[in-house]
Ligand SMILES: Nc1ncnc2c1ncn2[C@@H]1O[C@H](COP(=O)(O)OP(=O)(O)OP(=O)(O)O)[C@@H](O)[C@H]1O
Ligand SMILES: Nc1ncnc2c1ncn2[C@@H]1O[C@H](COP(=O)(O)OP(=O)(O)OP(=O)(O)O)[C@@H](O)[C@H]1O
């Protein structure tokens with residue numbers, strides 16, 4: 001899918017993206033090996049689309065997000081953003097690019113400077129990128145951002161700890177919106193919140209997308225029901241690779257990869273009448289060490305359908321139905 | 332043993348709504364917990380009553396800060412004090428009021444761990460980083476069973492096997508940092524169940540874990556308590572977990588139980604607007620694409636200055652005049668084993 005020419009609608013394209021980290025141990029910091037946190041990922045995100053990324057802890061979701069925004073440099077492969085390869089740009093060249101994308105973090109309080117006022121935090125990107133002229137325009141824009149995310153502008157002078165968890169996440173979102181980005185990477189934005197806060201923030205994100213035509217999200221979470229709810233398409237990751245990519249609507253009704261099927265089965269549905277009828281096949285074992293990944297299909301040691309070929313042959317991500325990609329020899 | 336196990340695991344013998352004829356194993360009556368803070372006294376638990384029957388799995392659900400943990404910590408007399416204080420109530424376990432026992436007296440120590448055990452969130456923080464897993468299991472076992480220095484390492488190995496840790500003979504000498512989060516949680520479960528307690532309380536046992544590990548842990552706990560004929564109290568925000576694993580539910584709001592009943596009654600026929608609000612705010616895997624979540628507007632109240640009226644009133648879409656003028660109603664039966672604390676019949680109003 002990475003071979004097609006970039007079309008107008010496409011905002012982000014990752015081609016054969018790999019991000020490897022050296023692992024060092026001991027006082028001499030000897031190199032013990034490498035973790036292939038992301039290993040050959042191809043993805044596209046369209047303008048105005050939400051792409052979900054799911055998978056167990058350590059599968060490389062955050063690493064993809066941070067590489068897209070170029071906090072990490074790809075080991076190989078490239079990141080195309082708005083038609084431009086940004087994978088080799090230096091910090092200065094990245095500045096205008098960083099205006100066009102931003103990041104929302106999981107921990108709303110950890111990502112906000114506790115000594116700065118909420119207004120100051122939200123306005124920071126406006127100052128850094130010189131997006132407003134003069135004081136008046138600045139405060140008008142900050143107030144507008146506050147209203148956009150459902151915060152009362154009278155709270156501009158408060159510091160983060162004077163807000164609730166959900167409100168702090170709104171501050172993070174307002175800051176992310178400040179420079180009018182076309183792509184926001186949401187890394188577990190609701191995982192630390194209560195169910196009703198979670199619903200408020202998810203609704204806010206989708207309202208913003210509707211209101212600000214063309215805003216795209218990469219939405220990272222390990223809760224499959226949350227990801228499915230907000231995403232147009234979902235990519236399921238396992239040990240640094242995408243094992244399945246499809247429309248959200250297809251994901252629950254027609255999952256093809258055994259790992260996707262296992263993830264879905266592990267998520268309980270909040271309805272005892274449905275749960276009663278569901279089969280609870282529990283995925284055994286744990287994610288293997290990324291330092292020493294299994295041969296062949298990396299999922300094979302946990303896979304209930306594993307064949308001899310699976311132990312040696314690395315499956316490729318293939319299109320098995322329209323827009324539905326799976327990397328499984330048996331699919 | 333195996334015969335009895337099959338009997339309960341089939342689910343047929345498990346009670347849906349507890350019948351009146353059975354006597355509860357634990358009865359909490361009008362429990363009150365307060366925290367003294369510089370801003371005033373927080374009424375974290377404000378007259379909570381509930382029962383737990385033998386061999387059942389029960390959940391306590393509600394938003395963050397509604398008093399779920401404080402309730403369970405009070406039952407175990409594990410509240411940190413100051414600032415915490417049990418301000419009233421009874422906790423009757425096997426006919427005795429545990430609150431009459433001294434917090435660190437011999438009776439309470441025997442109950443804690445031996446008969447009622449508790450597992451906390453964040454397993455890695457609950458284990459001692461400088462002791463081997465085996466030593467800690469032996470220590471927990473001796474503490475809970477009231478033994479001293481005569482326990483063989485084999486006990487620890489058997490416990491690790493019980494919770495499904497492979498190569499237990501080798502792993503027993505490992506330190507906590509050599510275990511994954513899921514394995515640490517298994518060790519915590521092994522410690523909790525080491526003396527075959529009558530009750531296991533699991534406070535947010537799985538929120539920090541992956542969905543797959545979470546499912547493994549819950550299956551494990553469910554199967555083990557069933558085998559031991561123990562009761563399990565799951566404290567959680569996760570309504571999916573509740574729907575899959577528990578038989579009865581207590582819904583808490585602002586330090587009180589606002590609704591209780593069988594899982595099917597609570598989900599199928601919720602009678603408190605707060606319960607309904609919780610149910611409508613969670614996304615479901617099987618929902619129609621594009622459906623919208625309906626969050627509960629606003630935030631839970633400050634537990635320092637509570638109004639005499641219903642604490643959910645400011646957020647309630649179903650409120651009537653009576654709610655504004657009269658005090659918060661008592662928990663009233665609305666069906667068999669199904670109680671709610673509300674003047675409005677939500678079921679009727681919804682249709
Ligand atoms: N800066 C780093 N240096 C070395 N290794 C790293 C670094 N960042 C991530 N890793 C490793 O890369 C792998 C992928 O990590 P990543 O944080 O992307 O996972 P994730 O899918 O976001 O997991 P989680 O759900 O726990 O947030 C892990 O094995 C992790 O230990
Ligand atoms: N040590 C403390 N000092 C002061 N207030 C406290 C203390 N511990 C708890 N509280 C307050 O008591 C109330 C109940 O707290 P509790 O921990 O029982 O909530 P919870 O329902 O378990 O929430 P969560 O889902 O976040 O674990 C909260 O309002 C909390 O702020």
Ligand SMILES: [Mg+2]
Nearest residue numbers: 061062063187
């Ligand atoms: Mg991450």
Ligand SMILES: [Mg+2]
Nearest residue numbers: 399400401534
């Ligand atoms: Mg708690």
